[in-house]
Amino acid sequence: MIENLQVGIETAVSPENLLWCFIGVVLGTVIGMLPGLGSATGVAILLPLTLSMEPVTALIMLAGIYYGSQYGASTSSILISTPGDSSSVVLTLDGYQMARNGRAGAALAIAAMSSFVAAVVSLIGLMALAAPIAQFALRFGPTENLAIILLGLATIVSFAGENMLRGIIMAAVGLLLSMVGVASGFATARFTFGSVNLLSGLGFIAILIGLFAIGEVLHQIHRGGEKPIKAGFRDLLITKKELRRTGPPAARGTILGFLLGVLPGAGATLASFMSYGVEKQVGKYRKEVGSGAVEGVAAPEASNNAAANASFIPTLALGIPGSGTTAILLGAFVIFGIQPGPLLFEQQPDLVWGLLVSFFFGNLILLVLNLPLAPVFAQVLRVPYSYLYPIILVMSLIGAFAIGNTTFALWVVFFAGILGYFMKRFDFPAAPLVLGLVLGPLLEKYLVQTSALAAGDPMIMFHSPLSSIITSAAILAFVGPPLAGFIRSRRAASKARAGDREDTSV
Numbered sequence: 340m341i342e343n344l345q346v347g348i349e350t351a352v353s354p355e356n357l358l359w360c361f362i363g364v365v366l367g368t369v370i371g372m373l374p375g376l377g378s379a380t381g382v383a384i385l386l387p388l389t390l391s392m393e394p395v396t397a398l399i400m401l402a403g404i405y406y407g408s409q410y411g412a413s414t415s416s417i418l419i420s421t422p423g424d425s426s427s428v429v430l431t432l433d434g435y436q437m438a439r440n441g442r443a444g445a446a447l448a449i450a451a452m453s454s455f456v457a458a459v460v461s462l463i464g465l466m467a468l469a470a471p472i473a474q475f476a477l478r479f480g481p482t483e484n485l486a487i488i489l490l491g492l493a494t495i496v497s498f499a500g501e502n503m504l505r506g507i508i509m510a511a512v513g514l515l516l517s518m519v520g521v522a523s524g525f526a527t528a529r530f531t532f533g534s535v536n537l538l539s540g541l542g543f544i545a546i547l548i549g550l551f552a553i554g555e556v557l558h559q560i561h562r563g564g565e566k567p568i569k570a571g572f573r574d575l576l577i578t579k580k581e582l583r584r585t586g587p588p589a590a591r592g593t594i595l596g597f598l599l600g601v602l603p604g605a606g607a608t609l610a611s612f613m614s615y616g617v618e619k620q621v622g623k624y625r626k627e628v629g630s631g632a633v634e635g636v637a638a639p640e641a642s643n644n645a646a647a648n649a650s651f652i653p654t655l656a657l658g659i660p661g662s663g664t665t666a667i668l669l670g671a672f673v674i675f676g677i678q679p680g681p682l683l684f685e686q687q688p689d690l691v692w693g694l695l696v697s698f699f700f701g702n703l704i705l706l707v708l709n710l711p712l713a714p715v716f717a718q719v720l721r722v723p724y725s726y727l728y729p730i731i732l733v734m735s736l737i738g739a740f741a742i743g744n745t746t747f748a749l750w751v752v753f754f755a756g757i758l759g760y761f762m763k764r765f766d767f768p769a770a771p772l773v774l775g776l777v778l779g780p781l782l783e784k785y786l787v788q789t790s791a792l793a794a795g796d797p798m799i800m801f802h803s804p805l806s807s808i809i810t811s812a813a814i815l816a817f818v819g820p821p822l823a824g825f826i827r828s829r830r831a832a833s834k835a836r837a838g839d840r841e842d843t844s845v
Contacts, residue, residue: 343692344466350693351700356399359392363400364701367407368708371424372415373738378408378424379664380741386671394675395690399697401671405664406458406647406698409607410705413450413640414716418443419731421552425543426607426643428773429615431551433628433635440631445577447713449585449633450640451706457593457641458702461648464597466695468652479602481788482799486809487602488782491609492774493616493816506771509762513775514782516541523783536747543776545739545751550769552735553752554759556728561764576714581633588618588638596642600649607646608777612770614642616816648698655679655691 350356370381381404389397412427417434430450437446479487492510519530520540531537592614599610618634619625628635647664654665656679672679677687684691739752762769793799800810 343688344696346689347692347694347696350395350689351399351696355393356396356693356697357700359396359400360403360697360701361704363403364407364410364705365708367404367409368411368414368705370404371408371411371413371427373411373734378405379667381408382664382667382671386667386674389671390674394677395693397675398668398671398690398694399701401668402651402694402698403701405668406644406701407705409644409647410451410454410709413454413643414447414709417446417450417636418716419552419727420555421731421735422547425547425773425777426611426646428547428551428608429611429639429770430636432615432770433630433632436629436631437633437636442631443716444714445581445633446636447716448577448710449581449636451709451713453585453589453592453637453641454644455702455706456589457596457643457645458648459699460593461597461600461645462695462698462702465648465652465698466692478805481785481792482803482806483809484602485782485785485789486800486806486813487599487609488778488785490809490813490816491613491778492782493813502766505767509767509769510771510775513772513777514779515775516546516772517776517779518783523780523787536745540780542739542748542751545748546755546776547773548735548739549752549755549757550759550762550772552731553756554763554769556731557756557760558763559728561760584624584633585637588614588622588634589641591617592638592641592643593645596645597649599642600646601652607643607650610642610646611639612774612777614638620816644702651695655683 351360366385367378367381371378382401385404386401389400392400408424409426412422412424413430413434416422416427416430417438420431420435422428422431434446434450437443515530517540519537521528521538528538592610595614595617596607596610599613600607615628615635615638618638619628622628622634622638624632624634650665654669669679677683677690736749736752739748740746759769761767762772789799799806801807
């Protein structure tokens with residue numbers, strides 16, 4: 340282990356590799372801040388530029404784009420409620436609310452520190468446990484993966500707010516929208532209405548841009564716009580109390596994100612949603628989550644970056660992509676004639692360990708760049724909204740068009756924006772809809788596979804110990820909070836009746 344670390348440090352700290360690591364994380368930050376692009380698109384666009392480089396240098400740069408975009412996407416989510424990537428959707432809930440409360444700089448600083456801590460901790464786990472964890476992940480079949488997806492859907496309870504019915508309706512709408520296109524495992528087109536553009540489904544990023552960016556702009560225009568934030572520079576800095584509250588949720592988010600990031604296909608988006616749900620249920624300040632709480636920023640941001648790092652475990656150790664972006668990086672490995680798998684750690688330790696050690700230096704560069712600039716970025720909110728809204732609209736439409744290079748994506752953004760406006764106006768939560776969109780394709784895929792294995796018997800979910808535990812946890816997570824609320828209300832009602840009887844007897 341020590342010898343491998345020495346080899347990795349020697350490789351990562353070479354001037355050329357450090358330079359390209361710096362370029363990668365800076366490009367990733369910029370790409371993440373642009374609505375619609377995201378890490379997968381950024382890596383795919385810039386991959387041809389690395390073909391003339393040494394393999395380790397190219398992979399260090401591409402990986403820097405990957406985790407750098409996580410930082411950039413957080414910035415746009417917090418400042419203008421426009422997630423640059425699906426994994427940053429949850430940050431719009433508390434991060435943007437903190438920004439509206441004059442705490443934009445603090446929210447950005449908390450996100451940067453949580454990301455760095457999660458990156459370092461998950462990197463240590465990645466180095467120490469890559470091979471055994473990858474072997475454990477192989478035990479997850481369709482049944483276990485379906486149980487994980489059901490557990491993710493159970494977090495709707497956390498995002499539904501005070502009205503559970505509205506949250507369930509929005510999740511159902513998200514699942515319905517995810518079914519547009521060709522059915523998973525079949526060749527049947529659904530809900531396409533004869534349109535060729537709908538065969539591949541609705542663009543996920545286009546819907547996100549419409550719901551959050553366009554919907555927020557329309558909502559603010561309807562309200563007459565808000566005055567720019569007039570907070571002083573000191574008001575944008577993080578306080579000691581906020582710093583103390585950052586630690587526990589960041590730790591929980593790191594652990595959860597790392598565990599989910601190992602599973603192929605789960606990804607950082609599911610991790611961020613589930614870590615936010617955990618804070619809503621067990622956090623010390625859970626009643627404040629959703630109204631601009633530190634925990635609502637620290638937990639999902641930590642899980643986001645931990646999952647991004649952990650997704651390299653199945654990629655490097657098994658040759659199985661852990662996320663959409665690592666699937667593109669896996670293609671880069673193939674282009675450079677490198678075969679990921681168990682033997683990679685033995686045959687090319689300088690490449691593997693040089694890449695892993697570069698994660699630390701890349702995240703350190705991001706922390707040094709983003710932490711001092713957090714109050715500076717927050718100055719964006721001082722710009723009059725009559726100037727800011729047109730910029731957001733133009734950036735959003737360009738980002739949506741760049742994804743599919745078709746005007747159909749613009750129509751998706753337009754209708755999603757109208758939907759987002761009415762959801763905000765009538766207080767329907769957006770997070771359950773996004774969760775349904777994200778998990779819908781995975782739910783259908785694993786449901787079809789599990790049903791085929793069990794010939795339609797749902798009790799297969801309880802045949803293996805692993806799937807039994809996860810499925811039971813999903814049922815408990817969905818039923819537990821409403822049941823606990825019902826019991827509390829009954830107890831309060833009985834105490835009130837007992838008090839009335841005492842008053843009457845007196």
